Amino acid sequence: MNTLTLTEVCRRVSLPEHAVIEIVEVGIVTPVAGSARAWRFDDQTLIVLSRAARLHEDLALDWHGVALALELLEEIDTLRRENEQLRQRLNRFLD
């Protein structure tokens, strides 16, 4: 698996280092290895960071707010899909 350094991650998502450090601190993304400036991130982190950066910027949320929004959005997505699947299974019994 490819991993990225903190500097590489910052460049890829156009965020300053202190912002990425704060994002890690509030638990939006978790480095796969290393500590502080020697962190390594997997490449799936980038898409989460980009999404976090957009929500931070466009909705004027602080990083704690972004963390909460992302968690809730993920949960809504999971529940919505689970609901669809259960509804489909139920319909197979009722049809």
Add this chain to the structure above:
Amino acid sequence: MEFKDYYKILGVPPEADDKEIKAAYRKLARKYHPDVNADADAESKFKEVAEAYKVLKDAEKRAEYDQLRQFRDARGGFQPPPGWQSAGAASGGGREADFSDFFESLFGGGFSRRGGPRPGRDLEMDLPLFLEDTVADTRKPISVHGRTLNVTIPAGTADNERIRLKGKGEPGSDGAPSGDLYLRVRLVPHPVFDVEGHDLLVTVPVAPWEAALGAKLQVPTLSGRISLTLPAGSQTGRRLRVKGKGLAGKKTQGDLYAIIKIVMPERISDRDRELWRALAEQSDFDPRANWAGDGRRHDKEPRK
């Protein structure tokens, strides 16, 4: 050119103060942000709202916009007055792709990022996938920004998994590297099978006498039909497990469960009715013996 009424887009009166404008923008942004709202038209709606806010939150831009607003015609069209030049439009700036032609004609490159190479953004999109496509490595054509990519989906790809295509995101400017494209796998509902983790579920209709006496059932799998033994005395909802016939995982192989559904014939012949009647007269089965709905008290624990 179409005139964009930024006040109308934000739903505020033209005399609204900064606070009102900010509040209106935030409310609409929360509603239409493409990371929050998956509707197809949410993104264009959000861009419109963001563009309106970008102009109206800036006192200088707003003053210019208010001045230009007088030049819109009755049919919603607009032509900037001759010799119009925005005070904020810097020379040499590139075009900001997310903004409308209307915005560009008024403010030109004024809001664009400074020149120089800029890496492309990473993009994410959903990839609808049929269950059958997960059985073996599958090549699928995917259309991104007018380009068609042939993507290999590895066998065992699961719902919600992300596939990263390096360098297939937004192109970078001035020779900077392109972003990546992430495909989020969404398994398409199947006409026959349901998915539970890596397991597949198939609902199998059986006759009441098959459930009572047992039967041999032909059941579909993703790789052809198989024969299953239905034990005598099976209830609706009973699961018969077929090991290894579920979805392939990276490490594990899922199972197939045939779920029994007892169905009645839609029409009953006179002969069938006689047989049912004979059964009814002789059977001592009471399906409601332990049912809470009959008004009697039951000492059984309520079902959790």
